[in-house]
Amino acid sequence: MQTSVERFDVLIAGVGGQGTILASRIIGRAAVIAGLKVRGSELLGMSQRGGAVYSHIRFGTKVEAPIIPEGTAHILLSFEPSEGLRYLHYLSKNSLILVNTKPIIPQTVSSGLSKYPELEHITQHYRSYATTIMLDATALAIQAGNPIATNSVMIGAMVGSGRFPLSTEVMLQAVEESVRKSLFEVNKKAFYLGFEKVKQILESEGKADVAL
Amino acid sequence: MSLRSLVGRKNGGKVLLMGNEAIAWGAVEGGVSVAAGYPGTPSSEIIDSLAEVAKEYNIYVEWSTNEKVALEVALAASYCKLRSMTSMKHVGLNVAHDSFMTAAHIGARGGFIVVSCDDPGAWSSQNEQDNRYIAMQAYVPVFEPYTPDEAKKMMIYAFQYSEDYGQPVMLRSTTRVSHATSEVELGAVHRLERKPVWEKRPDLLVYDSAGARRNRVEMVKRFERIVNEVDKVPFNKLMVVDGSKKGIVASGLAYGYVKEALNLLNLDGKVSLLKLGMTYPISKGLVKNLLENVEELLIVEELEPIAENIIKAYAADQGFRIRFHGKDLIPLIGELTTKPVLQALTKFLGVESPIDYDEVSRLSEAAARLPPTRPPVLCPGCPHRASYFSLKKVATRVANNPKRFGLEQVFGESTSPIYPGDIGCYGLAYLPPFKAIDLAISMGGGLGFANGLAHIVKAPIVVSIGDSTFFHAGIPALINAVHHKARLVVVILDNDVTAMTGEQPTPGSAVDALGQPAPRVMLEDLAKGCGVSYVQVVDPSDFKRSQEVLEEALKVDGPAVVIFRRPCELVRTREMRRQGVLPEPYTVDQAKCTKCMICITSFGCPAIYKQGNLIQIDPTLCTGCGDCAQICPHNAFVQALVKTA
Numbered sequence: 001m002q003t004s005v006e007r008f009d010v011l012i013a014g015v016g017g018q019g020t021i022l023a024s025r026i027i028g029r030a031a032v033i034a035g036l037k038v039r040g041s042e043l044l045g046m047s048q049r050g051g052a053v054y055s056h057i058r059f060g061t062k063v064e065a066p067i068i069p070e071g072t073a074h075i076l077l078s079f080e081p082s083e084g085l086r087y088l089h090y091l092s093k094n095s096l097i098l099v100n101t102k103p104i105i106p107q108t109v110s111s112g113l114s115k116y117p118e119l120e121h122i123t124q125h126y127r128s129y130a131t132t133i134m135l136d137a138t139a140l141a142i143q144a145g146n147p148i149a150t151n152s153v154m155i156g157a158m159v160g161s162g163r164f165p166l167s168t169e170v171m172l173q174a175v176e177e178s179v180r181k182s183l184f185e186v187n188k189k190a191f192y193l194g195f196e197k198v199k200q201i202l203e204s205e206g207k208a209d210v211a212l
Numbered sequence: 213m214s215l216r217s218l219v220g221r222k223n224g225g226k227v228l229l230m231g232n233e234a235i236a237w238g239a240v241e242g243g244v245s246v247a248a249g250y251p252g253t254p255s256s257e258i259i260d261s262l263a264e265v266a267k268e269y270n271i272y273v274e275w276s277t278n279e280k281v282a283l284e285v286a287l288a289a290s291y292c293k294l295r296s297m298t299s300m301k302h303v304g305l306n307v308a309h310d311s312f313m314t315a316a317h318i319g320a321r322g323g324f325i326v327v328s329c330d331d332p333g334a335w336s337s338q339n340e341q342d343n344r345y346i347a348m349q350a351y352v353p354v355f356e357p358y359t360p361d362e363a364k365k366m367m368i369y370a371f372q373y374s375e376d377y378g379q380p381v382m383l384r385s386t387t388r389v390s391h392a393t394s395e396v397e398l399g400a401v402h403r404l405e406r407k408p409v410w411e412k413r414p415d416l417l418v419y420d421s422a423g424a425r426r427n428r429v430e431m432v433k434r435f436e437r438i439v440n441e442v443d444k445v446p447f448n449k450l451m452v453v454d455g456s457k458k459g460i461v462a463s464g465l466a467y468g469y470v471k472e473a474l475n476l477l478n479l480d481g482k483v484s485l486l487k488l489g490m491t492y493p494i495s496k497g498l499v500k501n502l503l504e505n506v507e508e509l510l511i512v513e514e515l516e517p518i519a520e521n522i523i524k525a526y527a528a529d530q531g532f533r534i535r536f537h538g539k540d541l542i543p544l545i546g547e548l549t550t551k552p553v554l555q556a557l558t559k560f561l562g563v564e565s566p567i568d569y570d571e572v573s574r575l576s577e578a579a580a581r582l583p584p585t586r587p588p589v590l591c592p593g594c595p596h597r598a599s600y601f602s603l604k605k606v607a608t609r610v611a612n613n614p615k616r617f618g619l620e621q622v623f624g625e626s627t628s629p630i631y632p633g634d635i636g637c638y639g640l641a642y643l644p645p646f647k648a649i650d651l652a653i654s655m656g657g658g659l660g661f662a663n664g665l666a667h668i669v670k671a672p673i674v675v676s677i678g679d680s681t682f683f684h685a686g687i688p689a690l691i692n693a694v695h696h697k698a699r700l701v702v703v704i705l706d707n708d709v710t711a712m713t714g715e716q717p718t719p720g721s722a723v724d725a726l727g728q729p730a731p732r733v734m735l736e737d738l739a740k741g742c743g744v745s746y747v748q749v750v751d752p753s754d755f756k757r758s759q760e761v762l763e764e765a766l767k768v769d770g771p772a773v774v775i776f777r778r779p780c781e782l783v784r785t786r787e788m789r790r791q792g793v794l795p796e797p798y799t800v801d802q803a804k805c806t807k808c809m810i811c812i813t814s815f816g817c818p819a820i821y822k823q824g825n826l827i828q829i830d831p832t833l834c835t836g837c838g839d840c841a842q843i844c845p846h847n848a849f850v851q852a853l854v855k856t857a
């Protein structure tokens with residue numbers, strides 16, 4: 001299976017334990033199946049303990065570095081509403097931003113050391129930067145049968161946006177290779193829920209063709 | 213991906229691997245027989261991965277007590293003509309340095325690879341250092357991959373190379389190789405059916421000074437041969453562009469960023485470019501060829517200007533008149549990314565940047581300030597939280613009023629405790645709410661530092677050190693404390709694993725790297741054996757007993773050891789899940805909760821949060837450890853299931 005892509009960059013932001021690494025591996029595996037060069041980078045170690053985490057995953061004939069060059073990423077997947085805001089410098093005006101609206105409130109907020117921004121405020125910042133789609137991916141994952149499948153909802157949403165160059169078949173094959181057998185059906189369902197949700201959002205906003 | 217899933221795969225197929233998995237798989241394909249290491253980010257997954265396939269391929273794999281022992285284990289195997297490797301993080305090589313230097317003098321008989329995983333940017337390290345310098349000091353050649361796929365190929369090549377030249381080699385990886393992913397092409401697995409050969413060679417292995425001098429002569433000779441034949445090494449690549457008077461040298465990982473930047477500038481293939489995969493020694497033939505074709509040269513490398521200095525010296529020696537750029541345009545500090553490389557290239561080549569970085573920063577900076585701070589925290593149910601709760605409470609109580617404890621002669625009127633600490637998950641106790649770690653300098657360093665403090669300050673000194681860290685580097689300092697009567701409370705946080713780096717076993721664990729049963733080395737036996745007279749083992753969840761013991765320990769004139777023993781919660785809950793048992797989360801009895809906030813401001817479990825005016829427990833995070841129920845003065849935390857029953 002050979003797809004022709006020069007360079008496609010996805011940045012995934014979230015909180016340690018949310019499955020951002022698995023999501024980037026699924027994308028990476030899909031690109032390998034598609035016969036492409038893959039470069040990625042993950043933050044492991046200290047930051048796993050509930051801290052802010054990100055992974056970069058890139059593929060295409062011309063990717064070389066493990067980190068996305070600033071100002072050029074194609075897609076930002078933010079697994080938590082505010083986390084993606086840390087990385088807007090990786091994006092350009094042409095990027096697509098997909099945000100899971102379910103917040104994870106850190107301890108620093110409970111103890112009064114920091115504040116959690118209003119969702120509306122967060123959305124504004126994303127929108128002022130690039131095309132943004134907000135969806136409650138966690139709720140869709142629960143609907144699919146397990147909140148653990150949030151990453152599959154986000155990946156499905158990305159594919160459903162029409163802006164991602166690899167096919168649904170390849171992506172699902174990568175999901176199957178990456179999750180435990182017993183969880184594949186739930187993840188597949190989650191993938192399609194994300195996929196459909198984004199299609200709906202784009203249609204209702206009249207952006208279906210912009211997205212292509 | 214588990215390496216076990218690669219067993220029996222056909223050649224030529226491609227899979228996505230993380231750098232450390234690729235290094236491990238390269239070792240398998242390259243015929244490794246012995247692998248030993250000590251965990252440390254970003255190196256840990258190498259031994260973790262090899263352990264998964266150790267039985268399948270008959271490889272001896274161990275997590276050693278520290279890096280020095282690991283290197284010696286691998287050295288012995290190489291001496292006995294087996295292919296061997298050791299892996300560690302950059303600072304691990306400081307610990308192994310003594311034997312590393314001598315190993316280089318002895319040479320390699322079976323291929324011997326020291327994998328050094330450096331951490332530019334100090335993402336998870338106590339410092340930033342460039343281990344190429346350590347290799348140079350030891351006459352050890354250095355291979356530096358720029359992708360996981362290249363790392364795998366280099367491992368295979370380096371085993372043979374080390375054997376051919378009789379010298380240990382370094383594979384220097386960094387965070388962005390070890391924790392990067394790429395497609396990796398699988399090759400044939402060459403298992404060598406070698407028998408180890410022990411040869412009695414005191415001339416080589418025993419250090420009388422004649423031997424040392426002779427070995428140094430031999431080492432220098434081996435290295436001369438390496439230098440003379442360096443042009444034959446693959447992984448270096450020169451592309452000379454006719455008519456381009458400017459050239460670039462990209463060392464190791466920097467090649468990826470240079471290529472990326474050239475692509476963005478649409479200049480790939482239009483400037484002469486030398487890729488260095490072997491970064492020490494540097495191919496003179498290729499450098500000479502490049503120098504003959506350019507007037508100006510930019511050397512791009514992460515951290516220290518090593519290639520830069522070598523190439524400048526060579527050019528001067530050969531009488532080349534070239535304008536050099538390196539660290540004047542490329543940062544010396546932190547990791548490289550495409551941005552600084554692209555910025556350097558625009559200056560060097562005199563071209564416009566396709567990306568307006570000022571505009572990018574202007575648009576993104578305000579947003580980046582919005583998210584709440586999310587420092588890493590001790591996990592829900594972590595035993596360290598209970599330990600620090602008691603430790604902080606007792607130490608403060610005693611320091612505030614020494615007289616009440618009959619300690620005014622020792623600590624004076626009123627003082628504050630000092631908390632020397634160390635590196636590990638428990639190191640997170642330096643953050644609120646505990647702030648009970650005042651220093652963490654190097655593994656074992658806190659206990660050594662405390663030895664110094666004990667003789668010069670008049671305050672309760674409570675040192676904390678993890679079990680793995682204690683085995684690794686704490687014992688000599690404890691012996692020192694005994695012999696010099698240092699008044700210290702040494703708290704050993706025994707969670708049965710090296711948690712910070714991925715829950716690897718320690719010498720105190722009942723299993724080894726392969727998960728096989730192993731004899732446990734008991735910390736209390738060690739402490740007593742070191743001559744400590746006060747040694748207690750407590751479960752930190754027993755808050756009452758923990759606090760009694762700490763109070764007693766503070767009264768001991770000399771070192772006292774308190775071992776807090778309870779398994780890492782990640783390990784415990786994983787084991788429970790495997791057995792199909794789900795955690796039974798606690799909940800808040802709002803009728804009893806007075807919102808005194810102790811659970812948040814003095815305990816700080818991430819499962820407990822405040823919403824509006826109410827204290828709540830997140831049932832998806834709570835592991836049901838029950839510690840909160842003990843520290844709450846109002847008994848407001850109750851187990852959900854118990855309540856409904």
Ligand SMILES: Cc1ncc(C[n+]2csc(CCOP(=O)(O)OP(=O)(O)O)c2C)c(N)n1
Pocket residue numbers: 250251252253301303304307337338635636637638639654655677678679680681682705707709710711712713
């Ligand atoms: C010389 C050196 N080797 C390895 C490391 C990596 N490292 C950081 S903490 C740690 C040990 C943590 O284990 P332990 O002391 O048991 O504490 P825990 O994380 O389990 O709380 C290691 C190996 C290091 N920082 N320095």
